[in-house]
Amino acid sequence: MRPLLRNVAALAVLTLVAGVGLAWFAQVTEDQVARNRLEAETRILRELIGVEPGAGDHKGRPYGALGNADLVLCERDLVVLRADGSGYGGAFRLAVALDLDGSIQGVRVLKHAETPGFGDILKAPSSWLDSFTTDDVHAVTGATITSEAVMAAVKRAVQMVRLEDMCPP
Amino acid sequence: MNQFTEAAVARNPAAVQLLGLCPLLAVSNTVANALGLAVASTVVLTGSAVLVSAVRKLIPEDVRLPCFVLVIATFTTLVNLAMEAYAFDLYQRIALFVQIIVTNCMILARIEQVASKEGLGRTFVDALGTSAGFAAAILILGAAREALTVGFPLAALPPGAFLVAGLLLAGVNAVGARTRRARDGATARLPRP
Numbered sequence: 001m002r003p004l005l006r007n008v009a010a011l012a013v014l015t016l017v018a019g020v021g022l023a024w025f026a027q028v029t030e031d032q033v034a035r036n037r038l039e040a041e042t043r044i045l046r047e048l049i050g051v052e053p054g055a056g057d058h059k060g061r062p063y064g065a066l067g068n069a070d071l072v073l074c075e076r077d078l079v080v081l082r083a084d085g086s087g088y089g090g091a092f093r094l095a096v097a098l099d100l101d102g103s104i105q106g107v108r109v110l111k112h113a114e115t116p117g118f119g120d121i122l123k124a125p126s127s128w129l130d131s132f133t134t135d136d137v138h139a140v141t142g143a144t145i146t147s148e149a150v151m152a153a154v155k156r157a158v159q160m161v162r163l164e165d166m167c168p169p
Numbered sequence: 170m171n172q173f174t175e176a177a178v179a180r181n182p183a184a185v186q187l188l189g190l191c192p193l194l195a196v197s198n199t200v201a202n203a204l205g206l207a208v209a210s211t212v213v214l215t216g217s218a219v220l221v222s223a224v225r226k227l228i229p230e231d232v233r234l235p236c237f238v239l240v241i242a243t244f245t246t247l248v249n250l251a252m253e254a255y256a257f258d259l260y261q262r263i264a265l266f267v268q269i270i271v272t273n274c275m276i277l278a279r280i281e282q283v284a285s286k287e288g289l290g291r292t293f294v295d296a297l298g299t300s301a302g303f304a305a306a307i308l309i310l311g312a313a314r315e316a317l318t319v320g321f322p323l324a325a326l327p328p329g330a331f332l333v334a335g336l337l338l339a340g341v342n343a344v345g346a347r348t349r350r351a352r353d354g355a356t357a358r359l360p361r362p
Contacts, residue, residue, distance in 0.1 A: 007232045014236055018243040025247055029254035036257035116195075116265055117327065 041110050045071075047124065048097050048108045049078055074167035078105065081161055085153030088145040089113035092122075096132075096157050100167060107132040107154060118143045122150070172291065176298025183306035184341040188275035193307050194330040196266045203311030205259045207304035209252065209267045213244045214276045215296040218284040220244075222292035225285050237280045238271070245271040275303065310334055 071080040083094040092112035097105040107129050109122040121128040121140050128147070131137050132154060140147040182188045189210070196206040217240045221228070228236045249267050252260040260267075270276070279299050284292045313333050317324035324333055 003229065003231065007229045010227065010229050011232055011235060011239075014239055018239055022243060022246055022250075025250055029250045032254040033250075033257075036254065040257065040261070 044108050044110060044124070045080065045095060048095060048106045049073070049076075049080060070161070072166050074100075079161070079163065079166055081157045082110075083153040083157035085149050085156075087112060087114050087149040088118070088143075089115055092150070092153075094150065094153055094157070096154055098158065098161070098163070100163055102158065102161075102163055104132050104154070104158065106130075107150075109150075114143070114146050118146060121147065172294050173298040173301075176295050177302035177305070180299075181302040181306060181341075182275040182299055183303055184338060185345070186275070186278075187338075188278060189273045189303055190334075192266045192269070192273065193303075193310065194327070194334055196263050197307050197310040197314055197330060197334075198325050199315050200308065200311045201259070202263050203307045204304075205252075205256070205263050206266055206270075207300075207307050209248045209263075210270055210273065210276070210303055211297075211300035212248050213241060213270050214279060214300050215293065216244045216247075217241045217276065218280055218292050218296040219289060221280050221284040222287060222289050228285070233285060234277075234281075237277060237285070241276055241280070242271045275299065310337060313337065 070082060073079070077099050079098045079100065081096045081098065083096050085092055085094070090113040092114070093110040095108045095110055097107070099105055108124060109129070112119060112122055114122060120126075121143055128140055137151055138147075139151065180186060183190065183193050192206055192210070196202045217237070220240055221237060245268065248270070249260075249264065252264070252267060279296060283295045287295070310330075310333060314324045314329055317329070317333065321329070323329045
Protein backbone atom coordinates (compact mmCIF):
# COMPACT_ATOMS: atom_id res chain seq x y z
CA MET A 1 0.00 0.00 0.00
CA ARG A 2 2.76 2.45 0.84
CA PRO A 3 4.50 2.41 -2.56
CA LEU A 4 1.12 2.98 -4.22
CA LEU A 5 0.43 6.01 -2.04
CA ARG A 6 3.91 7.34 -2.73
CA ASN A 7 3.43 6.97 -6.49
CA VAL A 8 0.04 8.67 -6.42
CA ALA A 9 1.34 11.47 -4.21
CA ALA A 10 4.36 12.13 -6.46
CA LEU A 11 2.23 12.28 -9.61
CA ALA A 12 -0.42 14.44 -7.92
CA VAL A 13 2.08 16.99 -6.62
CA LEU A 14 3.95 17.18 -9.92
CA THR A 15 0.71 17.58 -11.89
CA LEU A 16 -0.47 20.33 -9.53
CA VAL A 17 2.81 22.25 -9.83
CA ALA A 18 2.82 21.89 -13.64
CA GLY A 19 -0.84 22.98 -13.88
CA VAL A 20 -0.37 26.05 -11.70
CA GLY A 21 2.79 27.04 -13.57
CA LEU A 22 1.13 26.70 -16.97
CA ALA A 23 -2.00 28.56 -15.90
CA TRP A 24 0.13 31.42 -14.59
CA PHE A 25 2.23 31.66 -17.74
CA ALA A 26 -0.82 31.42 -20.02
CA GLN A 27 -2.26 34.42 -18.15
CA VAL A 28 1.02 36.36 -18.47
CA THR A 29 1.15 35.87 -22.26
CA GLU A 30 -2.61 36.09 -22.93
CA ASP A 31 -2.79 39.80 -23.84
CA GLN A 32 0.30 39.75 -26.04
CA VAL A 33 -0.99 36.67 -27.89
CA ALA A 34 -4.36 38.38 -28.51
CA ARG A 35 -2.53 41.49 -29.84
CA ASN A 36 -0.40 39.32 -32.14
CA ARG A 37 -3.45 37.54 -33.55
CA LEU A 38 -5.29 40.82 -34.14
CA GLU A 39 -2.23 42.31 -35.83
CA ALA A 40 -1.82 39.28 -38.10
CA GLU A 41 -5.51 39.37 -39.05
CA THR A 42 -5.33 43.11 -39.73
CA ARG A 43 -2.33 42.60 -42.00
CA ILE A 44 -4.18 39.95 -44.02
CA LEU A 45 -7.26 42.16 -44.38
CA ARG A 46 -5.15 45.16 -45.39
CA GLU A 47 -3.58 43.05 -48.11
CA LEU A 48 -7.01 41.83 -49.22
CA ILE A 49 -8.85 45.17 -49.48
CA GLY A 50 -6.08 47.77 -49.32
CA VAL A 51 -7.47 49.82 -46.44
CA GLU A 52 -5.07 51.84 -44.31
CA PRO A 53 -4.82 51.26 -40.56
CA GLY A 54 -7.20 53.43 -38.59
CA ALA A 55 -9.88 53.42 -41.27
CA GLY A 56 -13.35 52.18 -40.44
CA ASP A 57 -16.42 50.90 -42.23
CA HIS A 58 -19.54 52.96 -42.98
CA LYS A 59 -20.80 52.58 -39.41
CA GLY A 60 -17.47 53.83 -38.06
CA ARG A 61 -16.41 50.40 -36.85
CA PRO A 62 -12.60 50.03 -37.03
CA TYR A 63 -11.89 47.49 -39.72
CA GLY A 64 -9.09 45.68 -37.83
CA ALA A 65 -10.35 42.22 -36.99
CA LEU A 66 -13.58 41.00 -38.48
CA GLY A 67 -14.87 39.93 -35.08
CA ASN A 68 -18.37 38.52 -35.29
CA ALA A 69 -19.70 40.92 -37.90
CA ASP A 70 -19.05 41.49 -41.58
CA LEU A 71 -17.20 44.58 -42.70
CA VAL A 72 -19.08 46.97 -44.97
CA LEU A 73 -17.26 49.67 -46.96
CA CYS A 74 -20.09 51.25 -49.02
CA GLU A 75 -18.09 54.09 -50.57
CA ARG A 76 -15.58 51.56 -51.86
CA ASP A 77 -18.24 49.17 -53.21
CA LEU A 78 -16.89 46.45 -50.96
CA VAL A 79 -18.15 44.01 -48.32
CA VAL A 80 -15.90 41.61 -46.42
CA LEU A 81 -17.68 38.52 -45.09
CA ARG A 82 -16.43 36.24 -42.39
CA ALA A 83 -16.83 32.59 -43.33
CA ASP A 84 -16.22 29.72 -40.94
CA GLY A 85 -15.87 26.08 -41.88
CA SER A 86 -14.22 22.86 -40.90
CA GLY A 87 -11.46 21.21 -42.91
CA TYR A 88 -9.26 18.16 -42.47
CA GLY A 89 -7.49 19.49 -39.38
CA GLY A 90 -10.35 21.38 -37.72
CA ALA A 91 -12.01 24.77 -37.88
CA PHE A 92 -10.85 27.48 -40.27
CA ARG A 93 -11.91 31.09 -40.80
CA LEU A 94 -11.97 32.96 -44.10
CA ALA A 95 -12.41 36.57 -45.16
CA VAL A 96 -14.32 36.87 -48.44
CA ALA A 97 -14.31 40.26 -50.18
CA LEU A 98 -17.33 40.95 -52.42
CA ASP A 99 -18.37 43.97 -54.43
CA LEU A 100 -21.98 45.09 -54.00
CA ASP A 101 -23.03 43.14 -57.12
CA GLY A 102 -21.94 39.98 -55.35
CA SER A 103 -18.86 39.04 -57.35
CA ILE A 104 -15.88 37.80 -55.37
CA GLN A 105 -12.92 40.22 -55.22
CA GLY A 106 -10.65 38.05 -53.11
CA VAL A 107 -10.46 35.29 -50.49
CA ARG A 108 -8.00 35.06 -47.62
CA VAL A 109 -7.58 32.51 -44.83
CA LEU A 110 -7.48 34.13 -41.38
CA LYS A 111 -6.75 30.92 -39.49
CA HIS A 112 -6.65 27.21 -40.18
CA ALA A 113 -5.31 23.95 -38.76
CA GLU A 114 -4.64 21.98 -41.95
CA THR A 115 -1.61 19.69 -42.24
CA PRO A 116 1.58 21.64 -43.04
CA GLY A 117 2.42 21.19 -46.71
CA PHE A 118 -1.11 20.19 -47.68
CA GLY A 119 -2.37 23.50 -46.27
CA ASP A 120 0.03 25.53 -48.43
CA ILE A 121 -2.71 26.30 -50.97
CA LEU A 122 -4.31 28.43 -48.22
CA LYS A 123 -1.28 30.67 -47.81
CA ALA A 124 -1.26 33.87 -49.90
CA PRO A 125 0.07 34.34 -52.51
CA SER A 126 -1.79 31.30 -53.79
CA SER A 127 -3.04 30.88 -57.33
CA TRP A 128 -5.77 28.62 -55.97
CA LEU A 129 -7.11 31.35 -53.66
CA ASP A 130 -6.89 33.82 -56.56
CA SER A 131 -9.02 31.49 -58.70
CA PHE A 132 -12.04 32.41 -56.54
CA THR A 133 -12.20 35.75 -58.38
CA THR A 134 -13.07 33.78 -61.54
CA ASP A 135 -15.94 31.34 -62.04
CA ASP A 136 -13.48 28.51 -62.43
CA VAL A 137 -12.65 27.00 -59.02
CA HIS A 138 -11.68 23.35 -58.68
CA ALA A 139 -10.76 21.10 -55.78
CA VAL A 140 -7.02 20.51 -55.41
CA THR A 141 -5.61 17.00 -55.84
CA GLY A 142 -3.93 15.87 -52.63
CA ALA A 143 -5.86 18.39 -50.54
CA THR A 144 -9.39 17.41 -51.54
CA ILE A 145 -11.01 17.72 -48.11
CA THR A 146 -9.34 21.05 -47.40
CA SER A 147 -10.13 22.63 -50.75
CA GLU A 148 -13.72 21.35 -50.91
CA ALA A 149 -14.41 22.60 -47.37
CA VAL A 150 -13.06 26.06 -48.27
CA MET A 151 -15.14 26.14 -51.47
CA ALA A 152 -18.27 25.15 -49.51
CA ALA A 153 -17.65 27.83 -46.86
CA VAL A 154 -17.17 30.56 -49.50
CA LYS A 155 -20.29 29.45 -51.34
CA ARG A 156 -22.35 29.41 -48.15
CA ALA A 157 -21.18 32.90 -47.14
CA VAL A 158 -21.89 34.37 -50.57
CA GLN A 159 -25.36 32.77 -50.78
CA MET A 160 -26.42 33.83 -47.29
CA VAL A 161 -25.42 37.50 -47.49
CA ARG A 162 -28.13 40.06 -48.35
CA LEU A 163 -26.11 42.68 -50.18
CA GLU A 164 -29.11 44.86 -51.04
CA ASP A 165 -29.61 45.64 -47.32
CA MET A 166 -25.98 46.50 -46.68
CA CYS A 167 -25.78 49.93 -48.26
CA PRO A 168 -29.26 51.46 -48.41
CA PRO A 169 -29.33 54.43 -50.84
CA MET B 170 37.29 14.04 -24.46
CA ASN B 171 35.26 16.08 -22.01
CA GLN B 172 31.62 15.52 -21.27
CA PHE B 173 30.32 18.39 -23.43
CA THR B 174 32.05 17.38 -26.65
CA GLU B 175 31.21 13.74 -26.01
CA ALA B 176 27.49 14.62 -25.84
CA ALA B 177 27.67 17.03 -28.80
CA VAL B 178 29.99 15.17 -31.19
CA ALA B 179 30.75 11.53 -30.31
CA ARG B 180 27.15 10.88 -29.24
CA ASN B 181 25.57 13.49 -31.53
CA PRO B 182 21.82 12.90 -31.17
CA ALA B 183 21.02 13.37 -34.85
CA ALA B 184 24.09 12.17 -36.75
CA VAL B 185 25.22 9.29 -34.51
CA GLN B 186 22.17 8.17 -32.52
CA LEU B 187 19.62 9.12 -35.22
CA LEU B 188 17.24 10.59 -32.63
CA GLY B 189 14.92 13.55 -33.18
CA LEU B 190 14.86 13.05 -36.95
CA CYS B 191 11.22 14.11 -37.45
CA PRO B 192 11.77 17.78 -36.51
CA LEU B 193 15.24 17.62 -38.06
CA LEU B 194 13.75 16.78 -41.47
CA ALA B 195 10.60 18.87 -41.22
CA VAL B 196 11.95 22.20 -39.97
CA SER B 197 15.32 22.34 -41.75
CA ASN B 198 13.90 24.02 -44.89
CA THR B 199 15.43 27.38 -43.90
CA VAL B 200 18.14 28.44 -41.47
CA ALA B 201 15.74 30.76 -39.59
CA ASN B 202 13.24 27.95 -38.91
CA ALA B 203 16.07 25.59 -37.95
CA LEU B 204 17.45 28.11 -35.48
CA GLY B 205 14.01 28.61 -33.93
CA LEU B 206 13.52 24.90 -33.37
CA ALA B 207 17.09 24.49 -32.08
CA VAL B 208 16.53 27.20 -29.45
CA ALA B 209 13.14 25.72 -28.44
CA SER B 210 14.61 22.21 -28.11
CA THR B 211 17.54 23.53 -26.08
CA VAL B 212 15.25 25.28 -23.60
CA VAL B 213 12.99 22.22 -23.22
CA LEU B 214 15.86 19.73 -22.86
CA THR B 215 17.96 21.82 -20.49
CA GLY B 216 15.02 22.97 -18.36
CA SER B 217 13.49 19.50 -18.03
CA ALA B 218 16.84 17.78 -17.37
CA VAL B 219 17.88 20.23 -14.65
CA LEU B 220 14.46 20.07 -12.97
CA VAL B 221 14.37 16.26 -13.02
CA SER B 222 17.93 16.11 -11.70
CA ALA B 223 17.02 18.46 -8.84
CA VAL B 224 14.06 16.35 -7.69
CA ARG B 225 15.37 12.93 -8.83
CA LYS B 226 15.42 11.48 -5.29
CA LEU B 227 11.72 12.35 -4.79
CA ILE B 228 10.50 10.61 -7.96
CA PRO B 229 9.41 7.01 -7.28
CA GLU B 230 11.04 4.43 -9.57
CA ASP B 231 7.67 2.96 -10.70
CA VAL B 232 6.19 6.19 -12.04
CA ARG B 233 9.37 7.89 -13.25
CA LEU B 234 8.44 7.83 -16.95
CA PRO B 235 5.05 9.56 -16.48
CA CYS B 236 6.82 12.12 -14.29
CA PHE B 237 9.53 12.76 -16.91
CA VAL B 238 6.97 13.10 -19.70
CA LEU B 239 4.90 15.48 -17.57
CA VAL B 240 7.95 17.70 -16.96
CA ILE B 241 8.89 17.67 -20.67
CA ALA B 242 5.30 18.44 -21.71
CA THR B 243 5.16 21.36 -19.26
CA PHE B 244 8.37 22.90 -20.60
CA THR B 245 7.22 22.36 -24.20
CA THR B 246 3.95 24.16 -23.50
CA LEU B 247 5.79 27.03 -21.77
CA VAL B 248 8.10 27.46 -24.79
CA ASN B 249 5.11 27.27 -27.12
CA LEU B 250 3.27 30.01 -25.20
CA ALA B 251 6.38 32.19 -25.04
CA MET B 252 6.89 31.84 -28.78
CA GLU B 253 3.24 32.65 -29.50
CA ALA B 254 3.54 35.82 -27.43
CA TYR B 255 7.03 37.09 -28.30
CA ALA B 256 7.98 35.52 -31.68
CA PHE B 257 4.65 35.28 -33.48
CA ASP B 258 5.99 35.10 -37.05
CA LEU B 259 8.22 32.17 -36.16
CA TYR B 260 5.36 30.62 -34.17
CA GLN B 261 3.10 30.66 -37.23
CA ARG B 262 5.73 28.80 -39.24
CA ILE B 263 6.98 26.13 -36.82
CA ALA B 264 4.40 25.90 -33.99
CA LEU B 265 3.37 22.36 -34.86
CA PHE B 266 6.94 21.14 -34.62
CA VAL B 267 7.55 22.98 -31.36
CA GLN B 268 4.50 21.22 -29.91
CA ILE B 269 5.81 17.78 -30.84
CA ILE B 270 9.14 18.39 -29.09
CA VAL B 271 7.33 16.60 -26.26
CA THR B 272 7.55 13.33 -28.18
CA ASN B 273 11.22 13.79 -29.10
CA CYS B 274 12.93 10.63 -27.85
CA MET B 275 16.26 12.47 -27.75
CA ILE B 276 14.98 14.44 -24.73
CA LEU B 277 13.43 11.52 -22.86
CA ALA B 278 16.62 9.50 -23.46
CA ARG B 279 18.88 12.14 -21.90
CA ILE B 280 16.56 12.44 -18.89
CA GLU B 281 16.30 8.68 -18.33
CA GLN B 282 20.03 8.05 -18.85
CA VAL B 283 21.58 11.11 -17.22
CA ALA B 284 19.28 13.53 -15.38
CA SER B 285 17.53 10.83 -13.31
CA LYS B 286 20.89 9.52 -12.04
CA GLU B 287 23.43 12.35 -12.03
CA GLY B 288 23.82 15.63 -10.14
CA LEU B 289 22.92 19.10 -11.41
CA GLY B 290 26.36 19.95 -12.88
CA ARG B 291 26.81 16.85 -15.02
CA THR B 292 23.16 16.93 -16.11
CA PHE B 293 23.41 20.57 -17.17
CA VAL B 294 26.59 20.00 -19.22
CA ASP B 295 25.16 16.87 -20.84
CA ALA B 296 21.91 18.65 -21.75
CA LEU B 297 23.80 21.62 -23.23
CA GLY B 298 26.11 19.31 -25.17
CA THR B 299 23.23 17.28 -26.58
CA SER B 300 21.37 20.49 -27.50
CA ALA B 301 24.46 21.89 -29.19
CA GLY B 302 24.83 18.68 -31.19
CA PHE B 303 21.19 18.78 -32.28
CA ALA B 304 21.43 22.51 -33.10
CA ALA B 305 24.57 21.95 -35.19
CA ALA B 306 22.91 19.12 -37.13
CA ILE B 307 19.69 21.02 -37.88
CA LEU B 308 21.52 24.27 -38.75
CA ILE B 309 23.92 22.50 -41.12
CA LEU B 310 21.02 20.70 -42.79
CA GLY B 311 19.03 23.96 -42.96
CA ALA B 312 21.95 25.87 -44.46
CA ALA B 313 22.67 23.10 -46.99
CA ARG B 314 19.02 22.91 -48.10
CA GLU B 315 18.65 26.69 -48.35
CA ALA B 316 21.88 26.96 -50.37
CA LEU B 317 20.97 24.08 -52.69
CA THR B 318 17.53 25.56 -53.42
CA VAL B 319 19.13 27.94 -55.94
CA GLY B 320 20.00 25.24 -58.48
CA PHE B 321 17.94 22.40 -57.04
CA PRO B 322 14.45 23.57 -55.95
CA LEU B 323 13.58 20.10 -54.63
CA ALA B 324 15.98 20.69 -51.71
CA ALA B 325 13.45 22.94 -49.96
CA LEU B 326 10.63 20.38 -50.31
CA PRO B 327 10.11 17.27 -48.12
CA PRO B 328 11.92 14.82 -50.48
CA GLY B 329 14.91 17.18 -50.46
CA ALA B 330 15.10 16.81 -46.67
CA PHE B 331 15.58 13.04 -47.00
CA LEU B 332 18.11 13.37 -49.83
CA VAL B 333 20.27 16.05 -48.20
CA ALA B 334 20.05 14.48 -44.72
CA GLY B 335 21.01 11.07 -46.16
CA LEU B 336 24.07 12.50 -47.88
CA LEU B 337 25.13 14.41 -44.76
CA LEU B 338 24.74 11.30 -42.57
CA ALA B 339 26.75 9.25 -45.06
CA GLY B 340 29.50 11.88 -44.89
CA VAL B 341 29.48 11.90 -41.07
CA ASN B 342 29.64 8.10 -40.96
CA ALA B 343 32.54 8.01 -43.44
CA VAL B 344 34.51 10.50 -41.33
CA GLY B 345 33.63 8.60 -38.15
CA ALA B 346 34.74 5.27 -39.63
CA ARG B 347 38.03 6.76 -40.83
CA THR B 348 38.70 8.32 -37.41
CA ARG B 349 38.08 5.00 -35.70
CA ARG B 350 40.36 3.13 -38.11
CA ALA B 351 43.15 5.64 -37.59
CA ARG B 352 42.77 5.49 -33.82
CA ASP B 353 42.42 1.75 -33.43
CA GLY B 354 45.09 0.81 -35.94
CA ALA B 355 45.55 -2.98 -36.10
CA THR B 356 42.72 -3.71 -33.66
CA ALA B 357 40.14 -2.29 -36.05
CA ARG B 358 39.20 -5.75 -37.31
CA LEU B 359 38.05 -6.90 -33.92
CA PRO B 360 34.26 -6.96 -33.58
CA ARG B 361 32.96 -3.88 -31.79
CA PRO B 362 30.84 -4.42 -28.71
